[in-house]
Structures are given as C-alpha cells and as structure tokens.
Amino acid sequence: MQASILEVRGLSKRFGGLTAVSELAFEVREGEILGMIGPNGAGKSTTFNLIAGTYPASSGEIVFKEASILGLAPHQIARRGILRTFQHNRPFEGMPVIDNVLVGAHRLFTKNSHAEEAVRRSRAEELIEFVGLGGLAAADVGTLSFGQGRLLEIARALAGEPRLILFDEPAAGLAPAELDRLAEIIRGIAARGIAVLLIEHDMHFLLPLAHRVVVLNFGAKIADGLPDEIRRDPAVMDAYLGSHAAHS
Ligand SMILES: Nc1ncnc2c1ncn2[C@@H]1O[C@H](COP(=O)(O)OP(=O)(O)OP(=O)(O)O)[C@@H](O)[C@H]1O
Ligand SMILES: [Mg+2]
Structure with missing residues (x-):
C-alpha cells in the first residue's frame, strides 16, 4: 500500500451553532485519486477550505508530508505543495x-x-x-x-507544481464530451505522481475515476472504501435518496 501524503484526524469546523465538519478522519495516499462525495451541505467544500487554510479548524489535526499544516496561512500551505481549484x-x-x-x-x-x-x-x-x-x-x-x-x-x-491537488466539483456544468476529457486529465495528473482529492456530486463521473471514496453527510463520514463498496453501501444510498426527497 502507498504511504499517505495527507492525514486528516478528528477534524471539526463549527460556524456558530452549525457543525459543518464533524470529527472527520481520512487519508490521501501518494499518487491516489481519492473521491469525496455527499449531498448538498455535507461539508465537502468546508473540508477543502480547512485543508487549504482558508478557514481555521475548530479542532482536529491535518498532517501533510508528515508535518502539521494546521494554522498555516493559505500561501504557506500552497508553498508546501497543496493547491486547489x-x-x-x-x-x-x-x-x-x-x-x-x-x-x-x-x-x-x-x-x-x-x-x-x-x-x-x-x-x-x-x-x-x-x-x-x-x-x-x-x-x-x-x-x-x-x-x-x-x-x-x-x-x-x-x-504551482502541487504534490496534492484539490478539485471542488470540476465536472459541474460540463457537457458529456468534456467530462470524458476531464476524467482523462485527472488520470493523467495522478499518473504524474500528484495525489488528487476530488469532490464530486456526480457519482457516475466519480466512481469509475476514484481509487477510493469517502462519503460525507451532515459533516460526518458515513462511508469510506473502494468505489464498488460505496456503490452498494446502504447508508450512502439512504443519504442520497434522503437528500433527493428533501429537494423535491
Ligand atoms: N462561511 C460559512 N459560514 C457559515 N456557514 C457556512 C459557511 N460555509 C459553509 N457553511 C455551511 O456549512 C455546511 C457545509 O457547507 P459546504 O459548503 O461545506 O457543503 P458542500 O458539501 O460543499 O455542499 P455543496 O455540495 O452544496 O457544494 C452548510 O450547511 C453551509 O451552509
Ligand atoms: Mg461545495
């Protein structure tokens, strides 16, 4: 198994009374495409903002290349090799x-x-x-x-020559032909040895692309595994069906 390049442990973020990210733990390994999915408001973008240093964490730890990056400014985190879209x-x-x-x-x-x-x-x-x-x-x-x-x-x-790149819903709004091209580019990035953390709403786009997937719901991790495991996970189905029901 590849060594991990990013480790997130017990990470939480509160905005006033709202807990946007709750006791989150996961790791991204060298050269891996790690997918992150979850319904609207699940805490995906907030997680990115915590990793990139845009928001300070309320508690927890973020370790990149074996050193804590918690509390660093965004430009310092970028200089260490984490870049985002x-x-x-x-x-x-x-x-x-x-x-x-x-x-x-x-x-x-x-x-x-x-x-x-x-x-x-x-x-x-x-x-x-x-x-x-x-x-x-x-x-x-x-x-x-x-x-x-x-x-x-x-x-x-x-x-900026990242070692880890964070993509926040790069497929949103793209046409089907553009999606294929994007998937190819993301695979090419991983092939260059850059680890990819990929937030995506669209499971049809994400599951064939990601090596592993983390699923968030209401700020907490509800599943973590191979795409095939995620596809069959009842808690994931419930989160998505529940969110569809809430939107309709
Ligand atoms: N700066 C902020 N101030 C207050 N609340 C915030 C802030 N940013 C996010 N939130 C809240 O935190 C929760 C998680 O939001 P976040 O943007 O991380 O979700 P998301 O999973 O990226 O959703 P989406 O799929 O819609 O992009 C939401 O309830 C959101 O309203
Ligand atoms: Mg978001």
Missing part, C-alpha cells in the same frame, strides 16, 4: 490564457531573469497543451467557453 471558475479577466496560467507559477520563482521567464513560459505552454487548450495560449481569457475556463483553472493549479 474552486467550485466556480476564477479567471483573471482581460489577460491572455498563458498569463492566467503563469499566475499559478508565481510562488515558484523568486528572481526575474530572462532565462527563468523563458522556462516559466514554456512550462505554462506545456500545461496548456496538457489540459487540451493547445493553440489558445495567446487568446484572451474572456473568449473561452465555460468548459475551457474549467480546464484553465486546472492548468493554473498545476503550474
């Missing part, structure tokens, strides 16, 4: 695609030499190619489709 695209308007990717590489470069600039640009171009936006490096970011904007977010996160 958001639930909504966040392009830098009025800039070409390549400059949007270069923003993600910013933390890696301290000097501003011409040699470094050339390396930086060629790496950004490779990533643009890798996510399937080849030929669009010079295009204004405003000309991208929604799906292309999503791929740009991924390229920008990769530009």
Whole structure:
C-alpha cells in the first residue's frame, strides 16, 4: 500500500451553532485519486477550505508530508505543495490564457531573469497543451467557453507544481464530451505522481475515476472504501435518496 501524503484526524469546523465538519478522519495516499462525495451541505467544500487554510479548524489535526499544516496561512500551505481549484471558475479577466496560467507559477520563482521567464513560459505552454487548450495560449481569457475556463483553472493549479491537488466539483456544468476529457486529465495528473482529492456530486463521473471514496453527510463520514463498496453501501444510498426527497 502507498504511504499517505495527507492525514486528516478528528477534524471539526463549527460556524456558530452549525457543525459543518464533524470529527472527520481520512487519508490521501501518494499518487491516489481519492473521491469525496455527499449531498448538498455535507461539508465537502468546508473540508477543502480547512485543508487549504482558508478557514481555521475548530479542532482536529491535518498532517501533510508528515508535518502539521494546521494554522498555516493559505500561501504557506500552497508553498508546501497543496493547491486547489474552486467550485466556480476564477479567471483573471482581460489577460491572455498563458498569463492566467503563469499566475499559478508565481510562488515558484523568486528572481526575474530572462532565462527563468523563458522556462516559466514554456512550462505554462506545456500545461496548456496538457489540459487540451493547445493553440489558445495567446487568446484572451474572456473568449473561452465555460468548459475551457474549467480546464484553465486546472492548468493554473498545476503550474504551482502541487504534490496534492484539490478539485471542488470540476465536472459541474460540463457537457458529456468534456467530462470524458476531464476524467482523462485527472488520470493523467495522478499518473504524474500528484495525489488528487476530488469532490464530486456526480457519482457516475466519480466512481469509475476514484481509487477510493469517502462519503460525507451532515459533516460526518458515513462511508469510506473502494468505489464498488460505496456503490452498494446502504447508508450512502439512504443519504442520497434522503437528500433527493428533501429537494423535491
Ligand atoms: N462561511 C460559512 N459560514 C457559515 N456557514 C457556512 C459557511 N460555509 C459553509 N457553511 C455551511 O456549512 C455546511 C457545509 O457547507 P459546504 O459548503 O461545506 O457543503 P458542500 O458539501 O460543499 O455542499 P455543496 O455540495 O452544496 O457544494 C452548510 O450547511 C453551509 O451552509
Ligand atoms: Mg461545495
């Protein structure tokens, strides 16, 4: 079994009287795609915000590469190798695609030499190619489709050379053909040795892609296992059917 790169233990987050994440424990292993699913409001994005340092935890521990990252600022956590995409695209308007990717590489470069600039640009171009936006490096970011904007977010996160990448519902709003492409990209990221923690609503997208899956409901973990085990788990079915009933 691969060693774990991220360990979350007894993690809780309260917003006033609401417990958004409750005594959560799980691990992400080296090179693995770990899926995280759960109904609306289950605490998935909050978990990401705790790992990325956007919110302070109320209690618990988060260990990355055998060192605690609890209480570090988001930029410090990014420098240690955890990068994320958001639930909504966040392009830098009025800039070409390549400059949007270069923003993600910013933390890696301290000097501003011409040699470094050339390396930086060629790496950004490779990533643009890798996510399937080849030929669009010079295009204004405003000309991208929604799906292309999503791929740009991924390229920008990769530009920061993460060891662990957090994706918050990357499939949301994509067309079926784009979903296949996205799955291929996520597999390619894991194949590069980058661990992936993937939040996804859509079980049809997630289950064939993830190596293991953690299921949240009302902030707590209700299941943890292989995709086939999750598919058959009665507690998971109940959580999803219950949430569908509540929405209809
Ligand atoms: N900044 C905040 N202040 C107060 N409550 C919050 C805050 N962020 C999240 N919550 C609440 O915490 C709970 C978990 O929210 P979270 O966004 O983590 O859920 P989620 O699993 O990502 O849901 P979705 O599938 O809808 O994205 C929800 O009840 C939400 O309203
Ligand atoms: Mg969310």
